[in-house]
Amino acid sequence: EAGVTQFPSHSVIEKGQTVTLRCDPISGHDNLYWYRRVMGKEIKFLLHFVKESKQDESGMPNNRFLAERTGGTYSTLKVQPAELEDSGVYFCASSQEIQSYTEAFFGQGTRLTVV
Amino acid sequence: GNSVTQMEGPVTLSEEAFLTINCTYTATGYPSLFWYVQYPGEGLQLLLKATKADDKGSNKGFEATYRKETTSFHLEKGSVQVSDSAVYFCASGGGGGATNKLIFGTGTLLAVQP
Numbered sequence: 001e002a003g004v005t006q007f008p009s010h011s012v013i014e015k016g017q018t019v020t021l022r023c024d025p026i027s028g029h030d031n032l033y034w035y036r037r038v039m040g041k042e043i044k045f046l047l048h049f050v051k052e053s054k055q056d057e058s059g060m061p062n063n064r065f066l067a068e069r070t071g072g073t074y075s076t077l078k079v080q081p082a083e084l085e086d087s088g089v090y091f092c093a094s095s096q097e098i099q100s101y102t103e104a105f106f107g108q109g110t111r112l113t114v115v
Numbered sequence: 116g117n118s119v120t121q122m123e124g125p126v127t128l129s130e131e132a133f134l135t136i137n138c139t140y141t142a143t144g145y146p147s148l149f150w151y152v153q154y155p156g157e158g159l160q161l162l163l164k165a166t167k168a169d170d171k172g173s174n175k176g177f178e179a180t181y182r183k184e185t186t187s188f189h190l191e192k193g194s195v196q197v198s199d200s201a202v203y204f205c206a207s208g209g210g211g212g213a214t215n216k217l218i219f220g221t222g223t224l225l226a227v228q229p
Contacts, residue, residue, distance in 0.1 A: 004158070031215065042119075043159075043204060043219035056216060091159060095215070104208075104217065106151070108158035 004107035018080040025094030038088035117142045121205045121220035136190040138205035146207040148188040154201045
């Protein structure tokens with residue numbers, strides 16, 4: 001069974017440009033999460049989808065970040081316009097159950113560098 | 116709010132040395148506790164977990180015990196190998212009234228030398 005896959009693995013963009021990150025969760029997993037690790041600090045929660053609905057988006061840093069999960073399958077995270085402080089590793093995770101806490105499976109991450 | 120604090124690295128050990136990476140947490144309710152590991156070039160992998168007080172999680176020779184009285188979940192291994200070199204993240208999740216998100220520590224880089 002395929003795990004959580006993220007694309008691209010690396011992205012280097014200039015300040016002010018737009019970047020879209022993609023996450024394909026494990027098939028059948030209704031829960032999808034985005035996290036970010038900036039500058040070797042802690043991994044921080046960004047948001048949580050249950051199917052196509054945003055369950056919790058309290059970690060989204062500002063309105064330059066837009067996450068979508070149309071159809072409840074894959075998700076995209078768009079940063080527009082990108083700023084230098086957006087550089088970091090963006091992780092996606094998915095888990096199966098909705099009502100109870102279960103193990104989340106993580107992707108390899110997308111390393112975003114804004115120059 | 117909830118938080119996780121783990122010892123800063125890097126931690127450099129010789130092969131077969133004993134490893135301890137400290138982790139403490141603050142939380143409302145009773146969260147589950149986790150250790151995740153990120154090997155070079157790979158994604159985060161769950162190493163072990165404990166869901167209630169006094170539970171011991173174990174995997175690949177690593178162990179951690181959920182200590183409610185000291186709010187700790189220290190990671191230990193009796194004899195490390197070069198292949199254990201990675202970044203280790205302590206995390207908490209769930210707990211009464213909380214969402215399903217994970218709260219992570221800053222990560223500890225472990226380098227094991229032959």
